[in-house]
Amino acid sequence: MIDGRMKLRHIACFLEVAARSGFGRAADALGLTQPAVSRAIAELEDILGAPLFERGRGGAVLTPQGIAFRTHAGAAFAELGRGIDTLRRPAAGDVVLKVGALPTVAARIMPGAIRRAKEMGLDATIAIEAGSNGWLLDLLTEGRLDLVVGRLAEPKAMMGLTFEHLYSEPIVFVARRGHPADTGHPVGLVELARHPFIMPGPGSIIRPEIDRLFLMEGLAGPAERIETTDASFSRAYVGASDAVWVISHGVVAGDLDAGTLVRLPLSMSISGGPVGLTTRAGHAPLPQAAIFLEALREVARAL
Incomplete structure (x- = not known):
């Protein structure tokens, strides 16, 4: 059962600090003061009874407990956001499909996949986030992306994620x-x-x-x-x-x-090494994402 003291602000602060590896950077992104973010994390750690970050001069690094919590907190936060979006954007054409793409592989497959998805009837805006493989997987874990087109990461980084091979x-x-x-x-x-x-x-x-x-x-x-x-x-x-x-x-x-x-x-x-699709384990994709995934598979088979 979820402790009633836990609020959305605790989860939002936790996910932002984890993504940016620092309290100051997280505060800037959230529009809060650093003491406010630090206080929210301290409260969350007290509620959970476990340290979530190791603080150091280089920033904040997730503890093993923090890594485990992030997988579930990110997914839950993403599902909540998806539910809100469903009410705010009832029309299919208003759906935004958020795709992470590793720059070193995206140029080969993404343009063709987008064209094919449109031919298959995809009615959504595609928002592409480019970045390093690790950064994109962090965003995916937190629910900020629907899928990532990139390389297979180390087992530790794949916790809570699934990888589907497309091509080498x-x-x-x-x-x-x-x-x-x-x-x-x-x-x-x-x-x-x-x-x-x-x-x-x-x-x-x-x-x-x-x-x-x-x-x-x-x-x-x-x-x-x-x-x-x-x-x-x-x-x-x-x-x-x-x-x-x-x-x-x-x-x-x-x-x-x-x-x-x-x-x-x-x-x-x-x-x-392998290039493929990474998605959150145990989460059914949006109908629009399912169309895009199939388009990616078709383009990859033709390479």
């Missing part, structure tokens, strides 16, 4: 046409590492695979590198230099088809 996407090494390594013959990583590299930062989900490849070749990494997930910057920089860009194939598929970039034939293969 390789990680590719690309460069401008006419690059010194663009010879048409397989090139070794040791040779490529002499050039500047552009690659995702340590927090990205494909970075461990990239680092592992270098270690297999006995290399700590490229001598010179720029870490970013900004595709626009990376295209511009690669096009004007001898840099090598390491990225998911879907991000540069159009560039490769157009011939503005070339895929360097690395002598070793590197797999980027």
Whole structure:
């Protein structure tokens, strides 16, 4: 039975602090003062009889109890919001389908999926939230997204979520046409590492695979590198230099088809892992979400 002392403001503050890993950032997002947010969390911890956050100079980190509570609190908060939306937006066309999309994979599948969903009769506004895989899964857990198109995360991050495999996407090494390594013959990583590299930062989900490849070749990494997930910057920089860009194939598929970039034939293969749909476990999707999910599956099968 829910303790009568627990209020919606407690849950809202908890979810915001968890999402933003800090009391100050959560207060700004909620339009409250930091002491008010801190007080709400302290009250919630007293009600639950368990610590929910570890406080430190770097921010607030969920405890194991906080992780467990977040899964259920986020889902309940989302269902409440969905019920309110049902009353406020009775018309089907007023439904907003909130989709999280990992930038490194969204470019390959999202445009076609949206077109196909519209052909299948989807009558809803699609709001796309782009961000890192971890950030999107946090939003999904809290009910702020209906689904996420991204990569399979570690088991800990998948608590309360389900993953459906759509396709596997390789990680590719690309460069401008006419690059010194663009010879048409397989090139070794040791040779490529002499050039500047552009690659995702340590927090990205494909970075461990990239680092592992270098270690297999006995290399700590490229001598010179720029870490970013900004595709626009990376295209511009690669096009004007001898840099090598390491990225998911879907991000540069159009560039490769157009011939503005070339895929360097690395002598070793590197797999980027599965790409798929992540949804909240045990929650039936909205009818509009079900249409979009089927459209995503159709487009993925055609890849």
